[in-house]
Amino acid sequence: FFDKHGVDNYLLHGCKAKTDEHVHIGYDEKEGGICWSHNPTMPPFTCKVEEPLKGTKLGGFKSFIEYKIHTQISGNRVVGRRYKQFDWLHEQLVNKFRFICIPPLPEKQIAGRFEQEFVEERRRQLEIWLNRICRHPVLCASFPVQHFVTCELTDGNNKEWKAGKRRSEKDELREAVWLHCVTFTNSNLSDADITSYIDAFVQQQPSLESQIKNLTQGLVKYLERHTEIYERDIQRISELFAKFQKVLQMDTTTLGNKELSDSTLKVSTAYNSIADLYKTKGSEGIRDFDERIQEYIGLLACFPLILSIQRSASEFIRNIQQRGPSTVSDYNGVIHRSQVLNHVVLAEINFFQKEKVQDLNLYMKTLMHEQIQFYEQITSELHDAAVTFH
Template identity: 25%
Template sequence: MNSVLFGRNGFRVCKVCWKWCGLRRSFKKEKGVYIVDQIWKGVPEKGIKEAVSVTRLDCFPAKTLLYCNYFCLKCGGGVFVFLQDLSLPNGTPVDTSSPASSSSLLNRLQLDDDLDGETRDLFVTVDDPKKHVCTMETYITYRVTTKTTRAEFDLPEYSVRRRYQDFDWLRNKLEESQPTHLIPPLPEKFVMKGVVDRFSEEFVETRRKALDKFLKRIADHPVLSFNEHFNVFLTAKDLNAYKKQGMALLSKMGESVKYVTGGYKLRSRPLEFAAIGDYLDTFVLKLGTIDRIAQRIIKEELEYLVELREYGPVYSTWGGLEGELAEPLEGVSACIGNCCTALEELSDDMTEDFLPVLREYILYSESMKNVLKKRDQVQAEYEAKLEAVALKKEERPKVPVEVEKCQDRVECFNADLKADMERWQNNKRQDFRQLLMGMADKNIQYYEKCLTAWESVIPLLQDKPETK
């Protein structure tokens, strides 16, 4: 058992790649002790996952185990997950000073963000938008390029073309087959406010960036990136043929969630998830306020830009009537023209880079709220079934299998939701740090350009002697 990584508070860490894991389990309960049906191991280079001999975990009491065994979907390494701090049956605590302790593990996990990129084995890019004009419709397709070393792919590189509705199909399939996970949002389908032509170069480029980020987030997810529908989306030359086959069935978890209706009422959401819900409500409110104010600022900047463009040429035409003042007036006109260019660039950056991130995270938050609602529905179903069993007047009522399965689904939801929330918070921290740093840099550049433009006028005024 020395190879097992002991984690605290539900650590889920791969023993091979030392990363937080997307997990699948294989376990059963027998006489109060959990039996590992299959311990999985794998060859990271080939992605091979094979079962080895059945192992009995008699050295730990069953109550300490949250789940018995997992394997990492990223590299195939074995994973063990524990509900609480562990001690051996004789009361001896697990040595946390060993290389496999949680403190050592945290030090490994808190490496620089760039190191994570070195372990990636799936890279997806969206580029080269093309307009297609047909008899019935006009639409845009995007080239989706995939490079990978995963064994699930037959080739190391793929290139296919997809339109927006294909991305929408993928997201719907991910929601159906992975209901416990947070699915990244797509950009809004309809034309955004202020954009008249959905085929304009600016709109198409903004959407391309959003679609590229959508696929990259899925590719970086340890569970979603192994989804069958995602594989088909990246590789199939004729995606419509796959859609028509209808071969993708909902997973058992998906079916259970899909058919849970509003017939069950949740007594109370656990404090941890209630805090997440409250945070998301406040977060969306703040982002919405920033988005509205930013749009007003952009509108005022564009109105100011119109005035500047009319303001500058006046000095130029005036200079044509003057003698000695002609050069300084031309300098002022050119200065204002440079300020116009700088302001236009600043406004474009706000429109193309700042606002889309705000809107993405507003949609992201709504997606997280939907997952929370699904979790609440499953918990409400579990509570209702558990109460129904308790009402049965049997001397020693046995908990039905379906109640145990329902409890299992709740635990799955809780574990996956917390892992995705942590991943989302990390992404949010990185994205907004980059966004705010970029905004500060763009504003500095704008004011520096304006300062340089106005400073260039001063020598023209100083060199001219005053007329008597």
């Protein structure tokens, strides 16, 4: 019924594979209840994606951008990665961790991909993406991520990289089989309680995704007005005051006219500076905020499949319970494995919700402070012009 991801086979038969990979789900009220436990040997970490550098191969026939990656866990080691290696990592994570939100990579651009502005934007977006992965308690400790951030790779030394790449690609613990690695701490929550928490998120998710999309669309239009309308209109005001000042200069005899002329020039200069602020400072903070919350559109887009699989599994289990234990050979095992799936889904929901609150608090606070500084600079420009009038 939903065997594309192997869930039915997992529920009915479990998995005989032996593994050294272990993921635990605990219970902590401070973490929202059911939550991912941190791997004791590899807790979440941060990383930097730096120094994009254009490289060539095949005698200059093929060009690419390589980024330097530095993490907390690698000491002074810096590894170089191209976009195609980021793409490889994304593919491995999506295939292995079907029940964890893997945000999409920034899209690959062909035309203009070596232009400085695009390269910097791509570097920033890749850093955001990689930090999202490395902050996740499960993903950060996974072999594909550890291999990606620590294995050195050069044209002359790629043996270790290729060996790790093959190991990841041949990993059998993926899709529903990965659930075999998961254990959970029993809590006071019943199966019905867990299902109700999941169902509550099912009701929230579409609206949250829709409103974030609306917000980003509004911000994009607002940014366009900043540079295409506001900046141009304010520059026009500056030019009009400058022309007005030239006319005032023609009167060389009236007392106080020179001071009036000089002050009018200050007004023109102030509006010109304000136009520049709209182009730079006014746009930067909003653009950064928009980029950050757009990441959440990608995260939220992961949930429909996860929730659909969980819903199908729940219906399957209800049917078995209605028919009675004798209908399957390992009834208790089937029930336990369905509980594992529900714990995984709720742990991911709770992790997402916790990150959402932390992130949006930081993003909006940062945006407000940047906007305050922006408008204070505008006020300062106008004030400097105003004090010159008598």
